[in-house]
Amino acid sequence: MGCDGGSIPKRDELVKQKQKQAKVDQNILNRVHWFSCALSKKALVTPVVACGLGKLYNRDAILEFLLDRTAYGDGDQICKHIKSLKDVVTLQLEPNPSFSESHSPSLTNHDQEPVARYVCPITMKEMNGKHRFVYLDTCGCVLSEQAMKEIPSKSCIKCTQPFESYNVVVLNPKPEELEVMEAALGEKQARILAEKKEKKKAKASKKELAQLNSADPSMLDSTSSSKRKLDEATESPKHSNKRQHVAVAENPLLVQQRAATLSSTQSLTAAVAAKVAEQMAANASRQKSSAIQSLYNKSGRASKENFMNR
Structure with missing residues (x-):
């Protein structure tokens, strides 16, 4: 810069500039x-x-x-x-x-x-x-x-x-x-992963269903019957009566059968009540004292001869 032959530096030699990005063909x-x-x-x-x-x-x-x-x-x-x-x-x-x-x-x-x-x-x-x-x-x-x-x-x-x-x-x-x-x-990729999970779940459910179908039929029948009995036992009387009424209302033949059953039940109840009353009267007559009966003759009058003047 001095006494070296008169060289003059340029601006780009003194100031650092941002490098331009190289262009690629x-x-x-x-x-x-x-x-x-x-x-x-x-x-x-x-x-x-x-x-x-x-x-x-x-x-x-x-x-x-x-x-x-x-x-x-x-x-x-x-x-x-x-x-x-x-x-x-x-x-x-x-x-x-x-x-x-x-x-x-x-x-x-x-x-x-x-x-x-x-x-x-x-x-x-x-x-x-x-x-x-x-x-x-x-x-x-x-x-x-x-x-x-x-x-x-x-x-x-x-x-x-x-x-x-x-x-x-x-x-x-x-x-x-x-x-x-x-x-x-x-x-x-997230969508494909979710679809795979759904397919695995569907495959597992199908496998469980196949295992149930391949099981012993008697065991399936017993299981279903026990489940049905449990459902009937736990069912409320109101719901059971309602279900019976609905079934009867749907079938007219059931209505006739039910009326005949009610009439036969009423007649049987009256006959049983009459027989019971007759048996009770017979038992009451047997329970009379034999000593009191001895005071009366067959006609129902008191006998003149008794244990005091016999």
């Missing part, structure tokens, strides 16, 4: 995301699978990762949400008729425009990152977003399998869309 990103596996970084080869966040993988790479989670250095960061093969969907991709192995994409040659291996079966647009693509996690069919908008339907355009709006997953979403997809993936 979008073409390179498209080649990495759409032409290579997100885990192994190798070229995508059928069978190709996708996770709930829209990332593309080779199925072989996912199998290696599940067997050994240390097989890839950054595997736990990229596939931390993948616990089993149920967390990925095998994609039904439409091959590109104009693709050949000689046109296979090269990640290092930026001058050559790569030819996509797969296309949309409806619009025939290449799956090269220039167009947005989605897949259905119900059937695994891959379609362009334009085809989904032009042909709105609640069933897959390719295989006619029904789906809902939450079954549509965007492939290689933008960073701002990735956060929303992570939240949606958490809700989906």
Whole structure:
């Protein structure tokens, strides 16, 4: 700055400025995301699978990762949400008729425009990152977003399998869309877990019912009869009488039978009462003293001869 040849420092040499974020070529990103596996970084080869966040993988790479989670250095960061093969969907991709192995994409040659291996079966647009693509996690069919908008339907355009709006997953979403997809993936996993719990409960109830049906029929009959007797014993008289009256009112034949039973019961009661009164009178006559009877003759008059003048 002085006596050194007259060098003059610039402002950016004296003041620390915020470093600008390095810009990445979008073409390179498209080649990495759409032409290579997100885990192994190798070229995508059928069978190709996708996770709930829209990332593309080779199925072989996912199998290696599940067997050994240390097989890839950054595997736990990229596939931390993948616990089993149920967390990925095998994609039904439409091959590109104009693709050949000689046109296979090269990640290092930026001058050559790569030819996509797969296309949309409806619009025939290449799956090269220039167009947005989605897949259905119900059937695994891959379609362009334009085809989904032009042909709105609640069933897959390719295989006619029904789906809902939450079954549509965007492939290689933008960073701002990735956060929303992570939240949606958490809700989906919670919903699947709740459905599994309900299925387990239904299965357990069916198993208990099957065990009861396979038990001894005599034991079931005895159990049911004892339960019925217990219910009849604990039933209040008011309810039992009400139930009898309802049954009689519903059947006229029961009404006639009940009237005949009442009349026969009344006549039998009168006959029994008369017989009891006659027997009581006979017993009263027998209980008279024989000494008093000796004072009277057969005609009922007092005898002249008694124990004093005999």
